[in-house]
Amino acid sequence: FSVRPLSSTASTSLRRTTLEARKVPFSKYHGLGNDFILIDDRDKSEPSLTPEESAMLCHRNFGIGGDGVIFALQPPSESGDGADFDFTMRIYNSDGSEPEMCGNGIRCMAQFLKDLGESKSDDGAYQIHTLAGRIVPVMNEDGTITVDMGEPFLEAAKVPTTLEANAEHDSVVEQTLEANGKTWKCTAVGMGNPHAIFFVNDLEKDIDFEKDGPALEAHESFPAKTNVEFVQVKGDDHLIMKVWERGAGPTLACGTGACALTVAAMRAGKIPRGDQPVRVTLPGGDLWIEWRESDNKIYMTGPATFAFAGETKV
């Protein structure tokens, strides 16, 4: 992992006197090593920390350490579609930027809500409002969590990417782009947040991860930047990946990334689209991903683990 220097705002905040400091209770969870600081904001409609404060708490030397901060907030107050939401999830990446969604994060938030004694329905499901729309995690009896992640966004403008859709696919499948002095074939999939997927023969030999990752994250074809997944196909139902996350760099797992690359592998004809879940091996462990033909939605199954809780100051 690379360690970013603290921003001037963060170091200013660190120098605050005890008198000025605000106490912040937190819990720390991870999904396959993709780790988050969870804040109980169930009585609030907006996050109680700023992006700068969140970035400081995520720092692995000067803070608690984490790939992001997740806020468990009130459901939206509007009537209509908002009426049956249980909670809202917002998240800041470790650099303070705000993504639309987080797959490992939503499992951690579901486990956090359960541990707080929240059980809103008999089926173990939570209706969560996110910037990517409705997401529904369900607590399984074996301790894992299955999340209805909704439908993938395949239209280029919705990913978003300026790469051209291939006529035969009506979406961006293995389109050519140049980055870090190399030619790549990119498949773009949106899961609320953007993902650029690159299939390689050998994950260890074919990429210069620390250089290719950031070059592709900030490539001009992605107006909102992008998460970057390098993928090796191990078999019809097994993919392995390395991820360079937008706003966080290398992480041990990315749930939205695992969903996006499974869709990409099916769109690019690397694996068949079937009813069986695909095993996606990430640096931190396995997720199981299903892209159902019946409702076109993606279902992700994996763990969420409590690490520790405490109180910090900002």
Ligand SMILES: N[C@@H](CCC[C@H](N)C(=O)O)C(=O)O
């Ligand atoms: N690790 C997450 C994704 C978090 C957001 C991402 N860095 C972005 O900016 O889109 C996951 O598990 O999905």
